[in-house]
Amino acid sequence: MTAKFDNSYARFPARFFARQMPDAAPAPQRIAANGALAERLGFGGDWIAGPEGLAMTSGNAMPSGAEPLAQAYAGHQFGGWVPQLGDGRAVLLGEIIAPDGARFDIQLKGSGQTPFSRRGDGKAWLGPVLREYVVSEAMAALGIPTTRALAAVLTGEAVYRDGFARPGAILTRVASSHIRVGTFQYFAAREDTEALQLLTDHVIARHYPQAETPLELLTAVVAAQARLIARWLSVGFIHGVMNTDNMSISGETIDYGPCAFMDHYHPSKVFSSIDAYGRYAYGAQPQIAAWNLAQFASCLLPLMGEREAAIEAATITIGGFTEVFQAEWLALFGRKIGITAPRPEDRALIEDLLNRMAVERADFTRTFRGLSTGTARAEFTEPLAFDQWSERWQTRLAEERDPEAVMATANPVRIPRNHRIEAMIASAVEDDFAPFETLMAALAAPFDPAPEFAAFEAAPRPDEAVARTFCGT
Structure with a gap:
């Protein structure tokens, strides 16, 4: 292994984390090792696929330079304040310089309990590990900022969920950092201004070196999150649990729990079994992101000078979320219907299509991809609804140079559909990982038509549709 550790977070004062070794896995067995990502990080593809890589990713041996710890943070969970959360089933091995x-x-x-575990064993079972592996890598292939999956292993022990013994597993996750809005909230709630300053300086240096002040940091994080949420919406992604402890300061998608991709489109679509009131529905995600960012802004106020002026400046900055989000949304959805540089008046054309899709239960991915292949009309229960829209759309496309090429690069052919993920997990529990490997291959190049993966383009039959997704904790 040639990867170099330089653990800047471990150099923070002790109140930022708890030193914590992962539990050893009694009989580790590799499920997947991401060789390309390992090369990117400096581990080496052969190393991550070898015995030393298995030892690290199962928690059985730490490479030289690792300093395992569990990070402290707080957060709003479904709007309710929790003053201490932290890594309850995760251990940060350290930071790699690629x-x-x-x-x-x-x-x-x-990998086991930590001082932040709450009424839990700190372990994960196979289902959530494979779901995060598949969805995070699919998001990366779609070009959306995200944490990545380096490896997945079976631990050789049972994990009990809902009264059933399930195969235990560990995911090795890679991120630009695991610093969250909730990390700032943890120290703000304790009125620990020194820690807030240390954390702010650290985040600026690590993620936003162009920022020089806390207000400029807030501006950068607001813009990064606005663009991220617009990208989620452009592929029909629903995070499912947008608590403040699940919002990364770096602007990456993090914490894939009850996440899902929509089949038929509706703005109020919810999959998460714990989101009873639709707080984190597809169409609510921009508003929730802005709400979360307001909590982040409140944490920075003690570092921004005179309070009234700081509140005014922060309020204006949070208000800027909408402008950045709307511009990114229009650019992304404009390309989805073949318009390279959409104008403000094109928003009505896009929204009209979405409204018709919602009423007609049109499949999100297949409809947009079908615009360039001539098959979109078939996704509507009443094709006349599409025809009425299409007349105006074709008139607008006459002004574009190569709309089919634009749409082909903006609309994926394949997404990680929920029924495919559930079927893959069911097979894996029976020790059949072939569906996992096939699904990963199908999602590796999501914009490229591939006859061998044609089955993965299909929407689920009514008996296959997945109505609820679960956290796995």
């Missing part, structure tokens, strides 16, 4: 100088966190998720 060959190109970029810094990444290496974390084991599901």
